[in-house]
Amino acid sequence: MAASSKNPEGGAGVDDPSTAEMREACGVIGCVLARSTPDGMVNVARMIYLGLVALQHRGQESAGIVTSEGPASTHFNYQKGDGLVAAIFTDEKLNKLKGDMGLGHTRYSTAGGRDPTNTQPFMVHTRHGPLATAHNGELINAMALRKAIMDRGVGLSTLSDSELITQMLSQAPPRGEKAKPDWGARIRHLIEATPTAYSLVVMQEDKIYGVRDPFGNRPLCIGRLMPLGTANDDEQRKPLGWVFSSESCAFQSMGATLMREVYPGEIVELSPDGVRSLDIVPRPKRTAPHSNAHGDPDDIDHETILLGPPPAFCIFEYVYFARADSVFEGQQVYSVRQRCGRQLAIESPVDADIISTVPESATPAALGFSLESGIPYIEVLCKNRYVGRSFIQPDTRSRKLAVAKKFGALSENLMGRRVVLVDDSIVRGTTVGPIIQLLRQAGAKEVHIRVASPPLKHPCYMGINIPTRGELLANQKPLEELASHVGADSLAYLSIEGLRKAVRQGIVLKNNIPTGHCTACLDGNYPVNLEW
Structure with missing residues (x-):
């Protein structure tokens, strides 16, 4: 979603006369085929398309799909456009999106963000090859990050938070790197520099990384792309690939099954070899300056995840934004x-x-x-x-x-x-x-x-x-x-x-991961200090 000029009197996009009601958050999809999946069995672009159609309620202004033909490729294949997903992606356009992995995004914008150049996924060429990102949310300290990037002599061509994210990921983390980029460390540095509010998918070489901010304000889940068959034999069948989605409702359309949600602050890697959790970044204390990152991203005591402030998952995902058949925190939105x-x-x-x-x-x-x-x-x-x-x-x-x-x-x-x-x-x-x-x-x-x-x-x-x-x-x-x-x-x-009672009643906790919800629009208690 595009960043807007924030105003303490109003939320995102307050100078836009069209915002008569709340507007949904963006939707993101990421898909990687398994190494064992035969060529031609699964069309990644079409899987992403089906996922985006299922997430259409999260944004109707524009959409984009980016695919990669592998680590040796020097460019990505992409199609973007304004309007609804089904109107943008014809069979002809989808057939041009070759590759065994890709990202998709359906978007609504904040004020100043309806320029077509802000349509996601966002792509740049780095010295390590092409990089693509797509995100849902808004960086709480976008103005500070924008200034920091420009102070390094880097120009920005859009008002999109996605460009800020991409520029930050293009830079080596403070501790440096050895012979090749450490994407886990780069993403960790990004998370520590901006603690909320976003979910993010990043594609580079033959991997896709899925990220939720430490407060878990925006949703993101992981699914297995399965061969078509009866639901009760998933354990016996090998996955055809793996998927990230803003909501689990997209999985049924794609022929995938829900594995779990990405945890708040977690960095998850999808590759042709499977799913790997790289790290969980703890939530910062409320008094910490959000524009400063830790000097050493490896210096993390994971016990602090349980001792820090609670997560702040947007409670209006349950009330309004999400599709009723989606699952958050182990419960279906319809039931809540x-x-x-x-x-x-x-x-x-x-x-x-x-x-x-x-x-x-x-x-x-x-x-x-x-x-x-x-x-x-x-x-x-x-x-x-x-x-x-x-x-x-x-x-x-x-x-x-x-x-x-x-x-x-x-x-x-x-x-x-x-x-x-x-x-x-x-x-x-x-x-x-x-x-x-x-x-x-x-x-x-x-x-x-x-x-x-x-x-x-x-x-x-x-x-x-x-x-x-x-x-x-x-x-x-x-x-x-x-x-x-x-x-x-x-x-x-x-x-x-x-x-709160209606939401908490059906929550299923796993792995001692704490839960919590953002109710700032109701009571004014924001999960982080606001920076202007």
Whole structure:
């Protein structure tokens, strides 16, 4: 994702009038074929394409695929373009992407980042051969890193964080190297220089490296690319290759199975010979300056991983961003969203005739509310899938008209009924008002809004587009006045503790890796010191 000029008053992209709602994070894919896989059995470019289609919800502005034909190759093959994945990559373009390994990226940008030159994966030629990177997130100290790189006399041609990452990886780490580059040490140096918020895939020679920042703010998981067959014989079949993905939902489309998530701070290497964990970099103490790296990257006591600050996985991956069939921390996103709905029904009950939802990401929460309350779930809105998302409209009037084009009311389900409409989140509130009006015009007797997440009150500086504090609905009026402000009979949010409870209930911990979640947009408690 492209870096923007940050502002303490607003999150990424605050000067972009199109950011009416939160916008998803980017999606990354990396794929390496096993050495034993026969030539022609698996088309890497097509596997990456299928993965990117599954991650399309994470970014719809542009996409790119880069492939490599091996360590002897002096260049990468690549195709990039603006728009949706299926529109960019024709059969003809995919056939040109030769190679047994590659990276893919689907993108949304922050302000100033929609220039086509910022489309990922990002590639450079180094004295050790071509290097490609793709990442999801935003470097918290990008301005300090940009200055440090320029102070070395290196020019930068884009505003992309990816270029900063690539330039840092092109340089030897402080301790130096011997005859050949030590990519593990280079990546370790990068992690220590910028502790959050990103997941990253790097391709060089015959290897792909997958990285999560030490706080684990952005997701990344590992999968096995398997021969097609029954699911219960995976242990007996040899993998055809290995895959990185922002979300596990991509694996089913690719014919892969989930191995595990990359741990916070972990550097994982995929090669034709398999999967290897190179290192886990501990989280820095909050008081540490984020623009300084340790002098010796090998000087790490891994016990400090358990003693340092907790991880800060973005809790809104569960609430909104991720696809419902993805798995994080050993649990499916769908189940978490349903538990949020159940908890919401416990915290904010209401007398009503039916429960419904704004399609589609809030549907699991609405079903959970229905199950807990005993009130039947019935659809009341029909969604036009061929209308663009409301946040891309340039002004408030256009956004309101987009809502009217996007939804149709099912009047026979609404007539004379008291409706609880469950939504996953409310940002500015520019869409909920017109929807309430639509339901009333269709015959709803009462409309009660229940939001399956806490009120958004603070900008995000971790790579998610959230408007300025003043534009956030929860900051415009006291909670008791919000219902009348949007035209509802009542309005209530899930509590922060209720959200945490719903998320933590199903977490499956492995290898004593601690867990924790970033709730900064809800409570203002950022996992790191902010640098401007």
